[in-house]
Each structure stands twice: as structure tokens, then as C-alpha cells.
Amino acid sequence: MDIAHFLFGIFGNASALFLFLAPVITFKRIIKNRSTEMFSGIPYVMTLLNCLLSAWYGLPFVSPHNILVSTVNGTGSLIEIVYVLIFIILATNKEKAKILGLFTFVLSVFSAVVFVSLFALHGNSRKLFCGFAAAIFSIIMYGSPLSIMRLVIKTKSVEFMPFFLSLFVFLCGTSWFIFGLLGRDPFVAVPNGVGSALGTMQLILYFIYRDNKGVARKQAPTEEEFMEMGNAKPRQGKQSSANGTQA
Numbered sequence: 001m002d003i004a005h006f007l008f009g010i011f012g013n014a015s016a017l018f019l020f021l022a023p024v025i026t027f028k029r030i031i032k033n034r035s036t037e038m039f040s041g042i043p044y045v046m047t048l049l050n051c052l053l054s055a056w057y058g059l060p061f062v063s064p065h066n067i068l069v070s071t072v073n074g075t076g077s078l079i080e081i082v083y084v085l086i087f088i089i090l091a092t093n094k095e096k097a098k099i100l101g102l103f104t105f106v107l108s109v110f111s112a113v114v115f116v117s118l119f120a121l122h123g124n125s126r127k128l129f130c131g132f133a134a135a136i137f138s139i140i141m142y143g144s145p146l147s148i149m150r151l152v153i154k155t156k157s158v159e160f161m162p163f164f165l166s167l168f169v170f171l172c173g174t175s176w177f178i179f180g181l182l183g184r185d186p187f188v189a190v191p192n193g194v195g196s197a198l199g200t201m202q203l204i205l206y207f208i209y210r211d212n213k214g215v216a217r218k219q220a221p222t223e224e225e226f227m228e229m230g231n232a233k234p235r236q237g238k239q240s241s242a243n244g245t246q247a
Contacts (some may be wrong), residue, residue: 010069012175016072020047020079026162027086034090038160041087041099043145048080049106050141053134057187062117063127065183069176109137117122131187138191142173142198149205156208167205170199174191183210 023044030036051073054061058069088099113133117126148161173195180189 002085005179006068007061008175008179008182009112012172012179013068013072015168015171015175016076019165019172020076021084022162022165022168025164027083030086030090036087036091036095040148041084041091041095042078042102043141044083044087045102046137046141048084048103049109050075050137051076051080052106052110053130053137056114056117057127057130057134063131063185063187066185066188068179068219069188104124109133131185135187135191139194142191142195144170145169145198149202152205156209158206161202161206163210164208166199166202169195170203173197173199192237 029064030039055073057068058071058073060067063069074077084099084103088096088103091099113130117130145161146150152158154162172219173192177189177196178190180186180192
């Protein structure tokens, strides 16, 4: 059991690292075009909060036998900070203000959890408090692409729902779900079980609409659809003629 627990932790670290690095293709496109286009920055900010809380929860003085949770989420925190900063620099003013507000919220929540758990709680109560916080925001992180999934269904295009991101959401969620079950840790198992299910749904949508990349551009999405992706409306000129897909 201990060996299986450790092995799934290692596999979870590997799949999570690929998950954190999957958006590199997206950010190469963003940097090249000097525009965030219709991409939403919300998933990256929420992933950052999840990584910070999960890394804190996995520390030995908070939750014993979960150091593998801390190692990968500590690494993920650094990667997500880079993504968020790039998004803030290249986003439109309206989107920039929204992401900055969310970034401030993330740092405030994490600081509050650290302060309370260090100075007000001890032993099992500390683990329960940090575990609930990490689990809640893990579920929020996994649920953040729901608006993108809705847009995929409406436009019948997967241009802005990258395949590898969906794949590693599934692999990462499944690995940590099993890790949590083997370690009898509901704060790891439950949110990652949700992530595994949502990753499965994204993969199903991708294979249904995989031949329709770029259709959304031809169908001229409504302003509401652009809002779902993070921008109020499309920019003219260079952005409107940008080519390439995100998978």
C-alpha cells in the first residue's frame, strides 16, 4: 500500500508538472501576437491559489506523509505566477484590472490561511482547516474551465480549449484521486476526483468537436461569448487575423 501510494504520488507529480507546462503553447502565441486575444486569465489565477494552498497543506507540520503534494504544488506556484504576470502585462486594460484584482484576492486568501493555521490552530484542527481550504479551491480551479466548455458547445469549436491541457487535467486529477484514496485523505481524493470527472468531460467535448478548430472565428462569436473567454469584445487588426490553434 505504501509503495503504491508513493508511486501514484510520483506519477501525480509528473502529470501535474505537464499540466502546469501545458499552457506554454498558449503563452507563446500570446507573446508572439502581443495580445491575450480571447483567452481567459481566470484559470491561471485560480490554479495559483490552488497550488499555494495545496503546497501549504502538504507540509509535514500541517499534514504528515503528503510532502509529494508540496513539492509539485510549490513548483506549480512559481510557474503560475509567471503565467499571471504575462497575462497582466499583455491583457487589455479591462482584463488587466480583473486579473490584478483576482491576484490580490489570491494573495490575501493564502496569507489569511497561513496566518490562522500558524497562530490560531494546532494538530488535527490545523490539518482540517488547511485541508478544507485547499479542497475548496482545488474544486474551484478544476471548475474554472466550465465557461470554456460551454463556449465549445455553443460555437462547436475547440480552438480555445487545448487538447493537452484537457488531457493532463484528466491524468493529474486521476493520479491524485488514487493517491488520496490510498492515503485515506479526503482532502486530496475528493477535489481530484472532481477534476478527473471534469477532465473526462473536456476530452469527450474535444473528440466531438476536434475537426472544428477555427470555426468560431468564421461564426463571429457574440460579445457574451467573448466575455466568457475573458475579453469584452474582439480587437481589430492584427488580433482578428491571428492564425493558429491552441492544441
